[in-house]
Amino acid sequence: MLSKMKTTAAAAAVASAFAVPASAELTGDLTIFLDTSNPAPRATMEAMIGRFGEKHPGLNIETTVIDREAYKTQIRNFLTADAPDVATWYAANRMRPYVEAGLFEDVSDLYAEPAMAEGLASTKGALTIDDKQWGVAYTYYQWGVYYRKDIFAELGLSEPTTWEEEKANCGKIVASGRACYTIGTKYLWTAGGWFDYLNMRTNGFDFHMDLAAGKVSWEDDRVKQTFMNWKELIDMGGFIADHQTYSWQEALPFMVKGEAAAYLMGNFAVAPLREAGLTDDQLDFYQFVKINPDVALSEDAPTDTFHIPANAKNKEAAREFLRFATSAEEQTIINNGKNLGQLPVNAGSSVDDDKFLQQGFKMLSTNSTGGVAQFWDRDAPAEMAKVSMEGFQEFMVKPDQLDKILSKLERARGRIYK
């Protein structure tokens, strides 16, 4: 009797293991909330959900797309009140408040499955809090310096690799009557990107993470050194004027019109730059230069994620959706140039032929040995991110106020990390 039960259980296990990819007979409703409100990502997501629906005809899938900015505040309400079965969000500290409040489902079991364990190893860390995984990544993208190749050629410049070269290049660009970098800091986070790179290059990845975790004083000399490096570019006139009034999109025309030569941005800036008329002969990419030669290079690569709310009703179907969305095949499709135009998270997928994606993928997989950060406002706690990015903006406008700004941030650190 006992042995018979064992065998049936084993048979069932084998059967289900084989049955899962074919059809797990999922039924009921599956509600999916998305923040991919821009036209292209929206179409990509809807097409992917369509393919998932074809595989599971018994499932009634309902998709709600919410404006990306509005989503950031609405998520608190819907996670507690009327939770969907799957919701998009961001990795690292950005998901911590929800994890700590018990609003996200622990999906460590998915990572225990061999297919997922192998395929998703690279983003597992970003989704881990307290040794458990709370969601899966579905896309990520590189950051770096996008620049006008034609302007560089005109001025006889080449892609810099060291801080000295970067500054020398910038000097020549400024002398030609242009700004080196365009940036729009109205919504603050763009300044966070600059701080990420300058601090990671000056003091290294571990120091940067310690600072984000509140373990280092903002008045530390090493932090000051980061700002001193930044100040060199500011004093040179490296950044466009009045950047505090522009959004990141409003800063694009400066580069398109050739009034600025480069933009430190995420790969999502490529699409609007191409739409504005820049060809691939005019536009190129280089990794942010080395500053401190003793420090290993590390990069920002923000990851967008899927989570299952703890209050979800159809968790079985939601798990199946997560498996589907991260499968090698789907990852290749949704991240290709026609869709999201970003990097796939599954090791088994292939990266699109787009030159920026190829460069970015190579950079992240071979030349980012120090570590991979999410982004300042995802690595630091929300409050600290807000206060500090405001400080970065103020510093970029009034670099002489550095001491006052840092003492303000240090006060905030004392209050925020308890």
Add this chain to the structure above:
Amino acid sequence: MTVASDIPETESWFHKNQQKIAPWLFLAPGILFFAVYVIIPIFQSFNLSLYEWDGLGKAEYVGFSNYEQLYWEYVDRDAFFISLKNNVIWLFMYLLAIPAGLFIALFLNQTVRGIRIYKSLFFFPFVISQVVVGLVFSWFYNPSFGLLNTMLDWVNLGPVNVLGDENLVTYGIIIAGLWPQTAYCMILYLTGLNAVDPEQIEAGRLDGAKGVRMLWHIILPQLRPATFIAFVVTIIGALRSFDLVSIMTEGGPFGSSRVLAYYMFEVALSEYGFRMGYGAAIAVVLFMIMMCFIAYFLWSMYREEKGH
């Protein structure tokens, strides 16, 4: 028959007190909603301001520590101080809408062909949404393509980045706010002017009053009710200024255009805000400031009614 004769003896309690109960019955829905949506939330806010709560997990009682932090922010000239200072600037600058509205009303209060069209054109900014007003003015001030800098260029001035300069930004936003608020005050005065007694003007004219003297001694006293309402709506409007700040600058650059209402939203409900208790404490402070004005208005209205 017996049943009918019983009625006068056992006349129901409702019937006996109908006169007294009726007004309360009519008021009941209003009172109920006012209590649920206004009175009770006021006490809830005050209660919440004594807790530390991220809006998701458990709330922790912290006594008056939120207020203490606000005090220190005030001492350190931090965000709370800036918001409070900006609120005061708003309060005074916004009052300019009253004389401006009066001036336009006097100007438009004539019988010319097509005056109705002019009046509606002047009233137009009040009809469009504050969001649109904010956007229009952001474009006007925009340093790269804004009309303001083009105009300043004609007279060889500028360029000036109004919304990017921490000393100008609040004034820039208030000017945007004055545009619809002036229209509002204008419409209040236009209605008031309709009620001005022509006989008194005639009498004044016989006594030789003209121009400013006529305005000050004859017209303005008769416009008192309109002025009173204009004051009330403008002061309340200045204190609850939020939409323009949110649309035009999001409190920036580096937080220098914050006002209390926006700061409250920022710390409690915005993208990076998770401090419900702290937000509630700011709300309580704002409520207290508003209460001073509201109490004064109510008191003067009460006095007025008693006088008549």
